[in-house]
Amino acid sequence: MTRKGFTLVEVVITLTILGFICLIIFGAFRLGLSAWERGESVKDEYQEVRIVSQLITQQVKSAVPYKITPQEAEGDYLAFEGNARSLRFVSALSVRGKQPEGLVYARYEFKEEGSEGGRLILYEEKALNKDFFAEEPKEDLAVSLLEGVSSVRFEYFREEDPLSNQLEEWVEEWTAKDEKRLPKALKMTIIRKKQQGKEEPPITVFAPLPANRFEEVRTRPGRRVPGRSVIR
Numbered sequence: 001m002t003r004k005g006f007t008l009v010e011v012v013i014t015l016t017i018l019g020f021i022c023l024i025i026f027g028a029f030r031l032g033l034s035a036w037e038r039g040e041s042v043k044d045e046y047q048e049v050r051i052v053s054q055l056i057t058q059q060v061k062s063a064v065p066y067k068i069t070p071q072e073a074e075g076d077y078l079a080f081e082g083n084a085r086s087l088r089f090v091s092a093l094s095v096r097g098k099q100p101e102g103l104v105y106a107r108y109e110f111k112e113e114g115s116e117g118g119r120l121i122l123y124e125e126k127a128l129n130k131d132f133f134a135e136e137p138k139e140d141l142a143v144s145l146l147e148g149v150s151s152v153r154f155e156y157f158r159e160e161d162p163l164s165n166q167l168e169e170w171v172e173e174w175t176a177k178d179e180k181r182l183p184k185a186l187k188m189t190i191i192r193k194k195q196q197g198k199e200e201p202p203i204t205v206f207a208p209l210p211a212n213r214f215e216e217v218r219t220r221p222g223r224r225v226p227g228r229s230v231i232r
Helices: 009-061
Strands: 066-067 080-082 088-093 106-113 116-125 143-158 169-171 185-192 203-210
Touching: 009 088, 009 143, 009 185, 066 185, 106 143
Parallel strands: none
Antiparallel strands: 080 088, 088 106, 106 116, 116 143, 143 169, 143 185, 185 203
16 A cells, blocks of 8 residues: 655645745735835824914914014014015914913924924014014024925915006015015925935915905004004
8 A cells, every 4th residue: 555645845845835925925914014104104294294284374364464663763664574494473373372372473494404304493472572573583482393394485475566567476585574564375385305215295385364454563552443453
């Protein structure tokens, strides 16, 4: 009677095939786990950007045409100034404070930090000192809103003015001292850090400034004029 069994060669081939199958299964599992982790990371990043964008939008919407009188004899001017990388203005809404604190002076700045990307920083304080617009921000007031982003760019919408033959357009600089008013809207474009060498699509946020045509808020006390939104 002939005994049936496996030869050594058959056992080796079988174990080799099983090894390849296990390797493929393990590789697919790791690939799926890595993809899931990347997806969760991107989701968290988008969620962070969305929350920060909402906060900035709300504060910009609450911007007021706050007119300050500096100590130098250069005349009153509106406290609103911005370029492509920074923005500063006075708002009725505080991002840092949990309770309403009256008018606050907000300053946003994007700072590059090498290969790790840059940071969007917020400086915020009460608008008490009439010379606050001429002073440098205090570093102990700095709050990092976004980290590891490639760039944050601000743009300002200038509406059409037939009297001066000025067309409506988006500009990268706005000085209310020269413009004599606030921009009609703000656009903020956020570009996240490259993932695996691929450029991420930009995230664009728009925020209108309802107070761009309101009368100026002055620093000196006075009375409220009926039918108007400003204290003089």
